[in-house]
Amino acid sequence: MQTFKVPSSEVPGYSAIYRNSLFKDGTHGGEFAHITTAYELFQHHLAIAPKSEFLGTRQFNPADGSFGAYEWLTTTDAAEYVEDFGSGLDHVFAKYAPDAKGYGTQQPLGMYANNRYEWSLAEFSAIRSRRYTVGICDSVNVGSADYIINHAEISVVVCSIDKIPRMFDRMSITPSLRVIICMDRLDCSRINSVTQAFCAESAGMLRKRAVELGITLLDMDEVLEMGRATPTPACPPTPSDICTMCYTSGTTGEQKGVLLTHQGLIHGSRSCHLSLRLSDTTHLSLIPLAHCMDRYATYTFMYGGVRVGYANGDRALIADDIQALRPTVLVGFPLLLNGIYESMSKATIGAKGVTGALSRMAYRSKKKRLASTGNLSHGLWDRVLFNKVAAKLGGRLKTIISGAMSLNPEVINFFRAALSCNVVQGYGQTETGAAGTIQRLDDFTSGHIGVPNPGNDIRLRSKPDFGYLVTDSPCPRGELMIRTKSVFAEYLGEPEKTRDTMDGEWLATGDIVQINTTGTISFISRAKHHVKINNSCWVSPERLENIYVQHPLVQSLFVDGHDDYNKVVAIVVPDSAEFVPWARTVASSTAASLEELCTNATVVQELTKSLRIYSASVGLSVDEQLGAIYIEPMPFRERNSGMYTSLLKLKRREASKFYAEQLKKLYTEVGGLFVASSL
Incomplete structure (x- = not known):
C-alpha cells in the first residue's frame, strides 16, 4: 500500500483519511524545517550553489532571428x-x-x-x-x-x-x-x-x-x-x-x-522535493509563469540545486529549446507531451518497413523488462535504437512530470521505453499552490495521479447524484478533499466563493477520483463537467474524452451532453496520419483531401460505428456511446485558440459556444429540440 489509512477516520458520507505511507504522521518531519518562506528558499539555494549557473536565456541573433546557446546568471x-x-x-x-x-x-x-x-x-x-x-x-x-x-x-x-x-x-x-x-x-x-x-x-x-x-x-x-x-x-x-x-x-x-x-508554497514545494528528491536539476521553464505550476516546480528543484533555462516564447521552437538546454527533468502538460509522443512514435513504432518492425520489437522488449525488473535501460536496444530517440530531447532526461490532466498510459509507457526516463503524474490546483499528489519514482505503473504529497491529507466525499460513493467496493469513489498547509488563503474579494470551496478545514476540489487497491489515486473527471442526459443518467464528457482519444483514428475530441437528449455527441479531430488512408479506403477515393473526407457521409458513418465498437470493447455503457459525431479537420487550437487556457486545457463553455451550429445538427440526428449546452 502506497498510502496509510488513518484508523477510525471515516465519518458518514466521507471516506477514511489517507496519507503518504512514508509520512504516516501527516507531517514532513524535520528536514528543511528552517525554510519557511520563498525568500529563505532563495537564500538556501544561494548557500548550496553560490557559483552555479542558475537562470539562463538563449542568445538571440537579430540578423536571422535564430537562437543560440544559453547564457547564464550564477x-x-x-x-x-x-x-x-x-x-x-x-x-x-x-x-x-x-x-x-x-x-x-x-x-x-x-x-x-x-x-x-x-x-x-x-x-x-x-x-x-x-x-x-x-x-x-x-x-x-x-x-x-x-x-x-x-x-x-x-x-x-x-x-x-x-x-x-x-x-x-x-x-x-x-x-x-x-x-x-x-x-x-x-x-x-x-x-x-x-x-x-x-x-x-x-x-x-x-x-x-x-x-x-x-x-x-x-x-x-x-x-x-x-x-x-x-x-x-x-x-x-x-x-x-x-x-x-x-x-x-x-x-x-x-x-x-x-x-x-x-507557508503554503513552501509546504507544497518541500513535500514534492521529499517525494522526488531530485538534485542538480536542469529545468526548462515553458509553462506560463503567470500560473503557479512552473514556479512551484522551480521552488521544488531549488532544495537540491537547479539550473532554470527559459523557453524562447515560440511554442513551435520548444524542441529546439530542449536540444539547446538538454534538461534532466521536463515538467509539462498532456497536450505538450502528446505532441512530442506523436512525433516520436510515428518515426519509430508507427513507422513502416524495417524501422517500424525493429522499433516495435525493441519497444515490446523494453516494456517487458521494465515490468519484470523496474530497470529503465536496456544495453542492446538503447545502443541500437533508443539512445538516438532520447538525443532528440537532449539525451539527459531522467524524469518527466505531467500535470493538469490525465496522460494516456500508452504515452507514458512509450516515454519510459524510448527515453529511458521515468514519467510521473501529479495533481494539484491553483488553490493548492499546484501541490496535491505525486507518483512515486519507484512506481512504474500508469493510469493514476500518485499518492498524497508528504504532509497532505486526502479523503473522499460521496457524490450520490453522480453515482460515486465512498462505500463503493473495492475502490472508494467520490470528490477529492485535501487538507494541507498549501491550501490558499482566500479568493480576493470573494468570501462567499472561498467559503463554498472549503468544507471545514478541507478543500473541496470539485474533482472526482477513486482510491485504488494499491492506495494510488485515479482521476475520473471534474464534478462540474458531469451532465445528466434525459434518461436521468449522469455521464462525464471529460472522462469519455480521455477514453475515446485513445482510439487510433482520433487525435482529440470534445464530447457534449444535455438533459434534453439520451445520447452524448462529439466534435472529433482525427489523427490525419492514420485517418486519411483509412478514410480514403472507406470513401473509395484515393485522392480525396482531409477536408473532403471529413464531410463524406460514409466516412462519418463508419467512424461513428468504429467508435461505438471501441466503446464497448473498453467497457463503456450504452449511455456513454456517441450518438453522433462531427469530424473537424483542423486541431481545436488552430481553429480557435480561445477554446484553450494558457495551460492548454479545453474551456468547455467556449467550445460549446463555438460549435453551437454543429452541435445543433448532431442533436437533431439523435432526436429532439436543440437547447444550447449549459456546460
Whole structure:
C-alpha cells in the first residue's frame, strides 16, 4: 500500500483519511524545517550553489532571428540583482505609487510577459521587500489582462516592451495603473526576439506617450540604478504573508484571484522535493509563469540545486529549446507531451518497413523488462535504437512530470521505453499552490495521479447524484478533499466563493477520483463537467474524452451532453496520419483531401460505428456511446485558440459556444429540440 489509512477516520458520507505511507504522521518531519518562506528558499539555494549557473536565456541573433546557446546568471549574480532591483522597487513605490493598494499591508507587483529570467528576478525582488506578485495573462480572453489589473488593483507592472502599447491603449479602463517597468531597455540597445520589432525612435514615442498619459515609464536598468545608488534594507516576508496571487484558468467560469501564502508554497514545494528528491536539476521553464505550476516546480528543484533555462516564447521552437538546454527533468502538460509522443512514435513504432518492425520489437522488449525488473535501460536496444530517440530531447532526461490532466498510459509507457526516463503524474490546483499528489519514482505503473504529497491529507466525499460513493467496493469513489498547509488563503474579494470551496478545514476540489487497491489515486473527471442526459443518467464528457482519444483514428475530441437528449455527441479531430488512408479506403477515393473526407457521409458513418465498437470493447455503457459525431479537420487550437487556457486545457463553455451550429445538427440526428449546452 502506497498510502496509510488513518484508523477510525471515516465519518458518514466521507471516506477514511489517507496519507503518504512514508509520512504516516501527516507531517514532513524535520528536514528543511528552517525554510519557511520563498525568500529563505532563495537564500538556501544561494548557500548550496553560490557559483552555479542558475537562470539562463538563449542568445538571440537579430540578423536571422535564430537562437543560440544559453547564457547564464550564477546564483550569486541573481542575488546581487535581487538586492539592487528590490531596493529600486522600494524607491519606485515610495515615489511614484505611494498610495498603492494591496492585500493587508502588502503591495502587489504585476508581472506581464512570457517566461524569461527577468520575470523570476523581479519576483524574488518583490519577495525581498515583502511584496507579492500577480501574474497577468492575456490568453484566457480578450479582456483578461484588464480584468486582472483592475481586480488586483495593481499600480506597478513589470512587463516586456511588446505589452506596453496595449496597456497604453487600455489606460482609460485600468485607472489603478501608475508605473510600467519595462524588462527590455527602452533605448533598444539590447536586441532580443521581443525588441526586434522596436527601434530607438519607436521606444522614444513610448516615453512621450507615457508622459501624455501621466504614466511613469522606466526600464529595469533604471530601477537597478536607483537601488544601487541608495540601497534599502531588505524586509523579508513572514510565512503567513502572501507570496503570489494567481488567477484560475477560467475553464469553469470567470477567473478568480487565488491568494497563496509563503507557508503554503513552501509546504507544497518541500513535500514534492521529499517525494522526488531530485538534485542538480536542469529545468526548462515553458509553462506560463503567470500560473503557479512552473514556479512551484522551480521552488521544488531549488532544495537540491537547479539550473532554470527559459523557453524562447515560440511554442513551435520548444524542441529546439530542449536540444539547446538538454534538461534532466521536463515538467509539462498532456497536450505538450502528446505532441512530442506523436512525433516520436510515428518515426519509430508507427513507422513502416524495417524501422517500424525493429522499433516495435525493441519497444515490446523494453516494456517487458521494465515490468519484470523496474530497470529503465536496456544495453542492446538503447545502443541500437533508443539512445538516438532520447538525443532528440537532449539525451539527459531522467524524469518527466505531467500535470493538469490525465496522460494516456500508452504515452507514458512509450516515454519510459524510448527515453529511458521515468514519467510521473501529479495533481494539484491553483488553490493548492499546484501541490496535491505525486507518483512515486519507484512506481512504474500508469493510469493514476500518485499518492498524497508528504504532509497532505486526502479523503473522499460521496457524490450520490453522480453515482460515486465512498462505500463503493473495492475502490472508494467520490470528490477529492485535501487538507494541507498549501491550501490558499482566500479568493480576493470573494468570501462567499472561498467559503463554498472549503468544507471545514478541507478543500473541496470539485474533482472526482477513486482510491485504488494499491492506495494510488485515479482521476475520473471534474464534478462540474458531469451532465445528466434525459434518461436521468449522469455521464462525464471529460472522462469519455480521455477514453475515446485513445482510439487510433482520433487525435482529440470534445464530447457534449444535455438533459434534453439520451445520447452524448462529439466534435472529433482525427489523427490525419492514420485517418486519411483509412478514410480514403472507406470513401473509395484515393485522392480525396482531409477536408473532403471529413464531410463524406460514409466516412462519418463508419467512424461513428468504429467508435461505438471501441466503446464497448473498453467497457463503456450504452449511455456513454456517441450518438453522433462531427469530424473537424483542423486541431481545436488552430481553429480557435480561445477554446484553450494558457495551460492548454479545453474551456468547455467556449467550445460549446463555438460549435453551437454543429452541435445543433448532431442533436437533431439523435432526436429532439436543440437547447444550447449549459456546460
